[in-house]
Amino acid sequence: MVAILASICTVTSIFLCFLVASSDAEEAAGSNCDTNHPCDQGRCCSRFFYCGSDDDHCVTYCSSQCRYAPPPPQGSTAAVVWRRPDHLLINATHKNGDDLINSINSSSPCGATSLANVPLAMPNKYALAAFGAKNSRPQRTSNVDSYCGKCMKLRNCGSGVEVMVRIVDERSTEGLELDRQTFDKLRGKSLAYVESDDDRHLVLEYSFYNCS
Structure with missing residues (x-):
């Protein structure tokens, strides 16, 4: 590319x-x-x-x-991000993969892609992620559901580091949620990193794929 x-x-x-x-x-x-x-x-x-x-x-x-039916050009910033996915804001709020899995299992995973239906080898092959695209839940769900179970290739536009993740849950707000190990691997030594007491953020290039 x-x-x-x-x-x-x-x-x-x-x-x-x-x-x-x-x-x-x-x-x-x-x-x-x-x-x-x-x-x-x-x-x-x-x-x-x-x-x-x-x-x-x-x-x-x-x-x-x-x-899929793209959102209208008017609307929230989140809708624009979904229509023109040039960058992605990642929020890593879980310290490890087990925490993320527990969080996913305690909520409502998207459709048939709940962890109960994911082959045991799948979490080992791909990091797991929760994805959200809109602030308005009725609008957001209609689009996000079509991506449940898909894989996303994430690329740090500063360092070039790439990671493949599988979407198994949806977030309540736009962006992507990863476990801390995957986030740190993707971050590497990039300076494109902002951290507060509660949140850690990166801006990334991303694309969707069918998981093999």
Whole structure:
């Protein structure tokens, strides 16, 4: 993947990172599109105005003819983040994987992806995560449910460190929740890190995949 990265990062009480990404896959798709010129053969139009049928075109960077119903352009900041997932705010509130598993089991995991239905080898293969996209629960759930059980590749845009996680629960607010070990592995020595007494945050690039 070829990335065009424009980053303005300030580490104070607020950390901002703006990322614009492009990929060879987009260019290889070969067909321009927009709302007035839809894609054919069941393909999706990405926000870079190319047709394709993979998750980048139809989910992560989808603009129209998406596999899910994208939220309207108006609304909360969380809705904009979901529509244009250029960055992700991670909140690591659990000290270890067992704490996260206990938290997930004590709440309402998303659909059939509860830990009771996850093969024993799955938690060892992928770190577990809880994901949320909107502040408004009725709107958020309709979108988040389609991602339950999927994997997310997380990339620290400062250090390049990557981690694959599996979504097994949903958060009450936007963002992603990880156990502390996974968070620390992803953080590495990155300076793109803000910590208070209660919260630890990173801004990351991410994409969705089907778990193998």
